[in-house]
Amino acid sequence: MEDVKVLDASGIPIRFHAINLVAITKSDTLTYDPGTLFVGTGGDLYVKCKGNSDFVVLKNIPNGTFLPIECIAVGASSTAADFVMCY
Numbered sequence: 001m002e003d004v005k006v007l008d009a010s011g012i013p014i015r016f017h018a019i020n021l022v023a024i025t026k027s028d029t030l031t032y033d034p035g036t037l038f039v040g041t042g043g044d045l046y047v048k049c050k051g052n053s054d055f056v057v058l059k060n061i062p063n064g065t066f067l068p069i070e071c072i073a074v075g076a077s078s079t080a081a082d083f084v085m086c087y
Helices: none
Strands: 004-007 013-016 021-024 035-041 043-049 056-061 065-074 081-086
Touching: 035 043, 056 065, 065 081
Parallel strands: none
Antiparallel strands: 004 013, 021 081, 035 065, 035 081, 043 056, 043 065
8 A cells, every 4th residue: 555645734745555544523431443634624722632631722723634643522602613532
């Protein structure tokens, strides 16, 4: 499988292999296996990572952003939308 080549907001390549994609629902109670989060429609993003017990806000995430963090949840208060978890 060839690397997926995506640039972050700074123009730096992000490389990973995704073999499974899962649509994510905003929720304060649902959690998912840790994975790289794709944000289709930008905005403020409340996320919980593998090592956190609380949500953290990431402000002004642009459309079409891959976040190379081990995300396990997207909070209901997020204004961003259209999430896909990449495994």
